[in-house]
Each structure stands twice: as C-alpha cells, then as structure tokens.
Amino acid sequence: MNRTTRRKALSSAFVGFCALSVLIALVPLALVLSFVVSQGIRAINVDFFTQMPKPVGEPGGGMANAIVGTLMLAGLGSLMAVPIGVLSGIYASEYAGTRIASLIRFAADTLNGVPSIVIGVLVYGIAVLPFKQFSALAGGIALGIMMIPIIARTTEELLLLVPGTMREGALALGATRARAVFTVVLPAALPGIITGIVLALARISGETAPLLFTAFNNRFFTTSLRQPISSLTVQVYTYASSPYADWQRQAWAGALVLVTIVLLCSILARVATRRLESMHAR
Amino acid sequence: MILTPKIEVAGLNFYYGAHRVLEDINLRIQPNQVTALIGPSGCGKSTFIRSLNRMNDIVPGARVEGSICIDKQDIYAPSVDVVNLRRRVGMVFQKSNPFPKSIFDNVAYGLRINGMTSSREELRGRVEASLKAAALWDEVRDRLQTSALALSGGQQQRLCIARALAIEPEIVLMDEPASALDPIATQKIEELIYQLKSRYTIVIVTHNMQQAARVSDVTAFFWLGRLVECDRTNKLFTAPKEKLTEDYITGRFG
Numbered sequence: 001m002n003r004t005t006r007r008k009a010l011s012s013a014f015v016g017f018c019a020l021s022v023l024i025a026l027v028p029l030a031l032v033l034s035f036v037v038s039q040g041i042r043a044i045n046v047d048f049f050t051q052m053p054k055p056v057g058e059p060g061g062g063m064a065n066a067i068v069g070t071l072m073l074a075g076l077g078s079l080m081a082v083p084i085g086v087l088s089g090i091y092a093s094e095y096a097g098t099r100i101a102s103l104i105r106f107a108a109d110t111l112n113g114v115p116s117i118v119i120g121v122l123v124y125g126i127a128v129l130p131f132k133q134f135s136a137l138a139g140g141i142a143l144g145i146m147m148i149p150i151i152a153r154t155t156e157e158l159l160l161l162v163p164g165t166m167r168e169g170a171l172a173l174g175a176t177r178a179r180a181v182f183t184v185v186l187p188a189a190l191p192g193i194i195t196g197i198v199l200a201l202a203r204i205s206g207e208t209a210p211l212l213f214t215a216f217n218n219r220f221f222t223t224s225l226r227q228p229i230s231s232l233t234v235q236v237y238t239y240a241s242s243p244y245a246d247w248q249r250q251a252w253a254g255a256l257v258l259v260t261i262v263l264l265c266s267i268l269a270r271v272a273t274r275r276l277e278s279m280h281a282r
Numbered sequence: 283m284i285l286t287p288k289i290e291v292a293g294l295n296f297y298y299g300a301h302r303v304l305e306d307i308n309l310r311i312q313p314n315q316v317t318a319l320i321g322p323s324g325c326g327k328s329t330f331i332r333s334l335n336r337m338n339d340i341v342p343g344a345r346v347e348g349s350i351c352i353d354k355q356d357i358y359a360p361s362v363d364v365v366n367l368r369r370r371v372g373m374v375f376q377k378s379n380p381f382p383k384s385i386f387d388n389v390a391y392g393l394r395i396n397g398m399t400s401s402r403e404e405l406r407g408r409v410e411a412s413l414k415a416a417a418l419w420d421e422v423r424d425r426l427q428t429s430a431l432a433l434s435g436g437q438q439q440r441l442c443i444a445r446a447l448a449i450e451p452e453i454v455l456m457d458e459p460a461s462a463l464d465p466i467a468t469q470k471i472e473e474l475i476y477q478l479k480s481r482y483t484i485v486i487v488t489h490n491m492q493q494a495a496r497v498s499d500v501t502a503f504f505w506l507g508r509l510v511e512c513d514r515t516n517k518l519f520t521a522p523k524e525k526l527t528e529d530y531i532t533g534r535f536g
Binding site: 169183 | 340368377381
C-alpha cells in the first residue's frame, strides 16, 4: 500500500468513526422516544388531560392536576429566574470588569453543577420548614434557582457576541451606557437570549428531585401557591414505582406528555428566534 | 486668516496603562474645515480622534494629560458631562455599525434618546433631512421600515453619517470612514464630506493620502504618537517642512 492510498484509507476510517460515534449517541434518544411514544400512546386519551387521578383499582382517570402543576411551577420558576438571570448576565457582560465577570461565570457554573436534589433540600430549609407547608411557591423557587445560572450564562455569552462597535455607535450618539445596553445591545442579542430561556425551561420542566422536598405532590387540583402541587415528573415517579399496572400505564402517558412539552418548547424557541432574526436581517 | 479655533489641543499625552500612545500633541482645528489626520498604522491618530469625544473613556487603563478645549471649554474638566459632549461631537466609525433596527429607527435613535423632537412629524422631518444631508434619501425613501442591515456597505456608512448628523452635532469625527468601501462608495462619501463642511467642523482619519489631499483643508501628520507636522493640505503635500513628512507622503516608508 503506497502512502496516498494509506492516507485516504486512514482519513475515511476517521470520518467513519466520527459518524459511528454520532450514531451511538443517538441510540438512547431513539430508544427513549420510541419507547415513550409506543407505551404512552396506549394510555393517552382526552380523559388523561381533563380528569383527576382515580384511586387504585378504579380504572381511568388522568393527570390534569399534574399538567397544570408542571406549567405553574415552570411559570413560577421563569418569573423568578428570567429577570434575575438576564440582569446578572447583563452585569457580567457590560459592567463587571474581566476579573469579576469570570468570578460570576465561575459561580454560575458551580450553581449549575449543584445536584438538583441539593437545591431541593436548600429550598426545603428556606421556604418549606419555616411555614411548615410544602407549596407550589417553594417548588417554583427551586426550579427558578436552577434556571438562573443557565439564563445568566446564555445572556452573558450572547451579549459578548454583539460587536463592541455597536455599543460605541450608541455611546457616540449621546447614549448612556445603560441606554446603549437596553436599546441596542440587548435587542440585538434578544433572539438568542429567548432561545436560552426556553431551553432552560425545557431543562427544568423535566426535574423531579428538587420538587420532592418543595412542591411535593397533591392528589387534588389546585392553583394555590401556598398548597402543595402535583407535577408530571413527580407523578410519573410515583406511578411508575407503584405496583399497579394501571398506574404504570399512566406513568408512560405522563412521560409522553412531558417529552412533548419539552419538544414543543424547543420548536417554539426555534420559531421565535427565526422570526426575530428575519426581522433584523430583512 | 486668524480664526478662533473650534478645537484646541494643548500638551496632550495619552496613556494606555503605562504605555504612552500620544506624546505632547498641540493642535488647533478650525471651524468649518476638514482636518485630515494621516500617518502609518499605530501612530496614534485613531486614539487622538477618539479622545476628542472621549470615546476612550470606556477603555480600561486609559489616561489623559494636557487639555482639549472645544469652544474654549476643556472637555476633560470634571464638570463636563460626557453624554452632552458626545451630542456635540458626533462620530462615524471605520466599520459601519448600523443598529439591527429599521433604517428609520437608526436615524431616529439619537433624536429619541436625547428627546430632541416633540412630535412624530418633527421626528420624521428630522430623519428625512438627515438622510438627505447624507445623500441617502433617494435610495431609501421607499423602504425606511426595512432593516438597515440589508443596505450595502456604502449605504450603511452613509446611514451612520445620517445618524450622526441627525442630532446636529457641531463637530463630526470620522475614523477611516471609507476604508472598507469600494471606490464608487468612497467617492460618494468624499463628496458628502465636502458638502458637509459648510455646516460642521470635520476631523477625518485616513490611511489614504490621496483621500486626505482630496477632501481636507488642513492635514496633520502623526508619527509614533507625535504630531510631526500640521499645515494647509496643499502645502503639506507639496512642500512639507519636515523630512519625515516628505518621506511618508512620497512613500519612502510606512
């Protein structure tokens, strides 16, 4: 074998390994999706979205309370994390010097790496114990704490991508720094920031551990912030680990709804991003 | 001809940290004239022009000694509000930097943030006048609401000029405004500069000596952070006093 053919063979072997790795990485995704869809679709029906859970032994029923609970918890988390996360990102990118910015980055990454169960325990200590009550609010706080570092980091990174000449342009027209940030830099980075927020949402709506100690679970329908509230993840966990076949089937359906919500979030983010970008570049 | 200088720079030293980039600059810039700053890369001419509207303030470690007076007022005095200064001293950058907004919103930006118009009609009128002054109106009048990013490079740069003119500055600083443009777009910008000088005091940095010769009344030659020579443009290019200037303009180095 001469050098050229050997080089070519080596090159195609390398490309082959890369492609193979992608395939292997995709296998779990395909398995999860196919399993969740094939199992979940059997237990899913209109009742699942509109009915409350039935007691053991009684067939039928649904997870209306858990679906609403998940949406509420995610909403509460965002309400808390979006302003704090975006503003922290702005501070890190626009105001903090390089030293403080890298400290903020380090802190955000650390917080992001804290196991979610630990955050659950923390919020149990600060928002459950003092009131002697599990609550939707506590669950929202736990999810919010998890979202903050993700949103802060995305915001910072995307703001740093906005060219410095854009800031200078605004300053040269007599804008203060804050003005320049809010009227020029932030709007320029907005599509990406929105994507980051939605991805953070998708990520936390699949969390179970931080909710076990905070929102707990509730067999009944509630929208009260001060009551424990059900969520799809906790409900799936409870049902899947139960010995009853009917509950187990419903757990699959819950998983399917959860995966669909996450998928919808991602698609929504993409569409919104593209809309905004095309507005900028038309 | 004795005029009161619009800008008077005296004993200006400029530092980035411990590094001195401008050394004892003394220069008078006359009103309603075009002053060109020439010199090789890294000679400090960009730093100099950016010190005239205190754009360097945002660079960490930047420090100024000496004085720069505009209409006899030291712009580095503690009482000076830098935002007000920048309203009076507009700037056009090397790389056109339109905001990712519509053409209209780009020109209206300075008017809006400075609260300079009281009605929508007035705003529209000022935007139109600025686009006309920047010789862009005829090309964009039908698409003011489309994104500024869709304009060509030359149009974007004229948009940036329109944006700077909209807030009616007294001085317009241009940092190599045509360096990224093709000859036709460059020619348009040069014609524009020529027209604008009746209303504004213009300071332009350029790498292109022909451009300096074409558009400016006065040329200042910078070399390694020092101002070597400043004279009427036709005089500086035909009969420079300094050997260094002659070597540079005849292309013997640089």
